[in-house]
Amino acid sequence: MEVSNRETWAALHGMFFGAIFLIAFAGGLAGLWSLRPEWVTVNGIRERMFRLKVGVSVMAAVAWVTVVTGTWIVYPWYRAAPPEDATDLSKYPRSLLLETPGKEQWHTFGMEWKEHVAWMSPILATAVAFIVLYYGNQLIVDKKLRYASIVLYILAFAAAGVAGALGAFITKAAPIL
Amino acid sequence: MATIRVERADGRTVDEIEWKAEELEIVERPNGAAAAAILSAGFGALVLGLLASLSEASTAAHDWFDFQARVGPLSGKTIMSVVAYVASWAVLAPVMWKRSFALNTVFVIAAVLIGAGLVGTFPKFFELFAPE
Numbered sequence: 001m002e003v004s005n006r007e008t009w010a011a012l013h014g015m016f017f018g019a020i021f022l023i024a025f026a027g028g029l030a031g032l033w034s035l036r037p038e039w040v041t042v043n044g045i046r047e048r049m050f051r052l053k054v055g056v057s058v059m060a061a062v063a064w065v066t067v068v069t070g071t072w073i074v075y076p077w078y079r080a081a082p083p084e085d086a087t088d089l090s091k092y093p094r095s096l097l098l099e100t101p102g103k104e105q106w107h108t109f110g111m112e113w114k115e116h117v118a119w120m121s122p123i124l125a126t127a128v129a130f131i132v133l134y135y136g137n138q139l140i141v142d143k144k145l146r147y148a149s150i151v152l153y154i155l156a157f158a159a160a161g162v163a164g165a166l167g168a169f170i171t172k173a174a175p176i177l
Numbered sequence: 178m179a180t181i182r183v184e185r186a187d188g189r190t191v192d193e194i195e196w197k198a199e200e201l202e203i204v205e206r207p208n209g210a211a212a213a214a215i216l217s218a219g220f221g222a223l224v225l226g227l228l229a230s231l232s233e234a235s236t237a238a239h240d241w242f243d244f245q246a247r248v249g250p251l252s253g254k255t256i257m258s259v260v261a262y263v264a265s266w267a268v269l270a271p272v273m274w275k276r277s278f279a280l281n282t283v284f285v286i287a288a289v290l291i292g293a294g295l296v297g298t299f300p301k302f303f304e305l306f307a308p309e
Contacts, residue, residue, distance in 0.1 A: 015296060032234075034221055039188075041199065042199040042200070045201060061277050067255075071246075071248060071251060071252070071255055072248060073250075075248060075251065076247035076248055077251060079248075080277060086193070108300065109300050109301070112300040113298065113299060113300050114228075115251050115252075116225060116226075116229045116254070116293070116298035117298045117299075119225055119255050119258060120222050120225065120291075120294065120295065120298070123218050123221045123225075123258075123259075123262050124218050124219065124222070124291070127214040127215055127217070127218035128213075130210075130211075130214045131211045131215075132213060134206070134210065134211070135206060135210075137203045137204055138199065138206060140203070140206075141203060141205075144280045144281075144284075145211055145280065147212075147232075147286055148215065148280065152215065155291065159295075177224060
């Protein structure tokens with residue numbers, strides 16, 4: 001069994017950071033949702049607020065790490081142009097998809113959407129992280145701001161979800177070897 | 178105040194945990210800082226969508242975005258979007274920090290910006306601008 005450098009980075013980008021992102025999102029969303037005065041005690045707020053701040057900060061940081069590694073490390077391997085006389089395109093996923101009948105749309109639609117929409121996630125998650133870190137306990141009583149944070153947080157997750165799902169399908173159709 | 182009353186096996190009744198009423202003081206901060214963060218995120222999303230469409234519509238823009246050859250035009254589009262996001266936050270935050278705004282208006286503007294950005298990144302949309 002051997003894992004290449006490229007496969008390691010692809011797995012880090014898609015699976016390792018993705019798993020941390022998911023855990024941080026779940027913790028952050030649960031924390032934001034349950035931040036209601038009727039549900040929490042003062043001690044509970046202290047414990048919950050710390051967990052919430054960690055959750056949203058980790059999610060934002062991991063979202064940045066994921067898009068940066070994806071764009072600057074993994075994506076160049078995906079889009080690398082094959083030599084003119086190449087007959088085996090297995091190491092050139094983009095060209096492989098475009099040259100394989102029935103698979104073109106994994107690039108023209110899938111990758112084209114993924115590579116752009118993914119960048120929405122860290123931008124939106126950073127706004128939420130800032131709001132939670134700066135306003136803290138005020139979110140318990142400021143319903144509008146809390147609900148806005150929840151909506152932005154879910155949008156950040158949805159953007160990453162679209163990118164992640166497309167990435168998984170594209171990798172299945174043309175893996176980075 | 179609430180009490181968790183436990184009836185033990187030996188018949189004794191014990192108040193195991195007693196919750197005491199406590200006060201939590203929250204000093205309200207103006208919502209301007211949040212409004213600036215939300216609007217700048219919306220602006221960053223919008224710029225991302227605009228640049229994705231612009232890169233498709235113009236060969237000159239497509240080539241200009243090629244900041245890093247290995248990454249291609251995506252490098253320029255993402256760098257410029259992040260620059261727009263950070264710059265707009267840097268401009269809005271000091272202006273809005275100590276003020277409060279009608280959050281509903283902020284949310285509507287942000288929703289329009291983010292929605293337009295999402296549409297702009299959608300391939301079926303930006304391909305409409307591709308040269309014949």
